[in-house]
Amino acid sequence: xxxxxxxxxxxxxxxxxxxxxxxxxxxxxxxxxxxxxxxxxxxxxxxxxxxxxxxxxxxxxxxxxxxxxxxxxxxxxxxxxxxxxxxxxxxxxxxxxxxxxxxxxxxxxxxxxxxxxxxxxxxxxxxxxxxxxxxxxxxxxxxxxxxxxxxxxxxxxxxxxxx
Numbered sequence: 001x002x003x004x005x006x007x008x009x010x011x012x013x014x015x016x017x018x019x020x021x022x023x024x025x026x027x028x029x030x031x032x033x034x035x036x037x038x039x040x041x042x043x044x045x046x047x048x049x050x051x052x053x054x055x056x057x058x059x060x061x062x063x064x065x066x067x068x069x070x071x072x073x074x075x076x077x078x079x080x081x082x083x084x085x086x087x088x089x090x091x092x093x094x095x096x097x098x099x100x101x102x103x104x105x106x107x108x109x110x111x112x113x114x115x116x117x118x119x120x121x122x123x124x125x126x127x128x129x130x131x132x133x134x135x136x137x138x139x140x141x142x143x144x145x146x147x148x149x150x151x152x153x154x155x156x157x158x159x160x161x162x163x
Contacts, residue, residue: 041073
């Protein structure tokens with residue numbers, strides 16, 4: 001049996017730096033995306049999978065509140081910049097967070113997440129504090145779980161959540 005907590009970056013270590021382009025053709029890194037309390041970084045596989053569309057809609061719903069908390073969200077998707085831009089234009093509302101194109105899945109491979117959905121809570125120093133590796137049957141954890149994990153940033157703890 002595979003331990004899903006082994007997937008993705010290792011807790012309490014600095015995550016690898018990435019540089020990718022978003023839906024507005026702006027280049028971002030972990031450092032440029034991170035807010036005063038950290039970053040909620042989401043890794044998605046196929047952009048048009050129904051579960052990933054639901055995940056983007058969930059992020060859109062919570063993006064403003066997360067940003068106000070000092071933890072802006074961003075998503076990495078295994079898609080070309082053109083596909084990400086097209087996807088963002090098909091949404092019924094403008095996206096309020098960065099969706100980063102990872103056409104060669106280089107970030108997904110670097111983070112040991114190729115073909116998997118994952119949420120990573122990264123602190124302001126770039127250290128991974130919590131992660132949720134998600135099967136295709138679950139869109140997201142409950143917001144209360146994420147908020148609890150945000151409190152670990154302030155308290156210095158870490159957590160990993162399997163599903």
